[in-house]
Amino acid sequence: MSLMQPELFHRYHANPIITSHDIPYPCNSVFNPGAAIVDGITLLLLRVEDNEGSSHLTVARSNDGVRDWQIEKSPLICGGKDHNPYEEYGCEDPRLTYLADLRSWVIAYTAYSPMGAGVALALTADFESIERLGLVLAPSNKDAAVFPRKIGEKYWMLHRPVSGSIEHIWLTESTDLVHWGRPWMIIGERGGPWWDGCRVGAGGVPVETDEGWLILYHGVKEFPAGPKYRMGAALLDLENPRRIIARLPYWIMGPRESYEVMGDVPNVVFSCGHTQVGDELRVYYGGADTCVCLATTHISELLDELKKYRL
Ligand code: BMA
Numbered sequence: 001m002s003l004m005q006p007e008l009f010h011r012y013h014a015n016p017i018i019t020s021h022d023i024p025y026p027c028n029s030v031f032n033p034g035a036a037i038v039d040g041i042t043l044l045l046l047r048v049e050d051n052e053g054s055s056h057l058t059v060a061r062s063n064d065g066v067r068d069w070q071i072e073k074s075p076l077i078c079g080g081k082d083h084n085p086y087e088e089y090g091c092e093d094p095r096l097t098y099l100a101d102l103r104s105w106v107i108a109y110t111a112y113s114p115m116g117a118g119v120a121l122a123l124t125a126d127f128e129s130i131e132r133l134g135l136v137l138a139p140s141n142k143d144a145a146v147f148p149r150k151i152g153e154k155y156w157m158l159h160r161p162v163s164g165s166i167e168h169i170w171l172t173e174s175t176d177l178v179h180w181g182r183p184w185m186i187i188g189e190r191g192g193p194w195w196d197g198c199r200v201g202a203g204g205v206p207v208e209t210d211e212g213w214l215i216l217y218h219g220v221k222e223f224p225a226g227p228k229y230r231m232g233a234a235l236l237d238l239e240n241p242r243r244i245i246a247r248l249p250y251w252i253m254g255p256r257e258s259y260e261v262m263g264d265v266p267n268v269v270f271s272c273g274h275t276q277v278g279d280e281l282r283v284y285y286g287g288a289d290t291c292v293c294l295a296t297t298h299i300s301e302l303l304d305e306l307k308k309y310r311l
Helices: 299-307
Strands: 029-038 041-049 055-062 090-099 104-113 116-124 131-137 141-146 155-161 169-174 181-187 199-202 207-209 212-223 226-236 244-247 269-277 280-287 291-298
Touching (some): 029 104, 041 090, 041 280, 055 104, 090 141, 090 269, 104 141, 155 199, 207 299, 212 269, 244 299
Parallel strands (some): 029 090, 055 090, 116 141
Antiparallel strands (some): 029 280, 041 055, 104 116, 116 131, 141 155, 169 181, 212 226, 269 280
């Protein structure tokens, strides 16, 4: 047990930063956005749950990444049978990666249908129109995030398949973003009483640092009252991401504030995206599957802490 656990994440004092009241059309909730800086402006791809229960993805922009969000009046990615049979129940939890070699953003999201939840990819240059690459990983699979550059001539992606009751984070690689293979389990659920004992899944896109790929992930513990979703951190080798270098034993942020503890799904902090401003990481996350919140952390502090827990 570690008795020294620094406060690594700092919540924005005026959380939540976006609620359903800010969406310019009727909806139930807004949460789990992907995040990016595009031409100097912070862009969130919001997961908006409509009043029928399905989710779609809508763009929000802000100059400072905190206030004055300009939210589009119609979705960028909307499911439904007409678009894709694998998106009949909607599109959820996007992660945004810029690939300089393609001069394009790739959006990895959960495509939800009567066949289950799978991983779909779409490309966009401007967040105004998209090119769907379609379903790339069959159900049950979610929490996919593409690495921000090729490693050894390949694209790499984190994802979370479900095998029985086992839900670990895996790596997969591709030459064309469409065909993915060579699966490799990289961060497992820890089992037993652990805070990430019964399910783990990637957070936002891996962050490239001098020490390795910084991975934020969510971990779940089941309590008699229901699951609790918290955030943790791990580090992968830069040129061989199949090698895990370090993993914190404790969670770095868990549900504490009312907007994380109360909502459609209580006790959830769930991040799909962050932006990097120098050493600061601005982590956007869903609170209780109901609203969008912000917390900041410092990459150097996370790395210092991770170095104490090398594997
Ligand atoms: C996960 C995902 C997330 C959600 C979380 C908590 O399985 O579906 O979108 O935030 O559950 O309900």
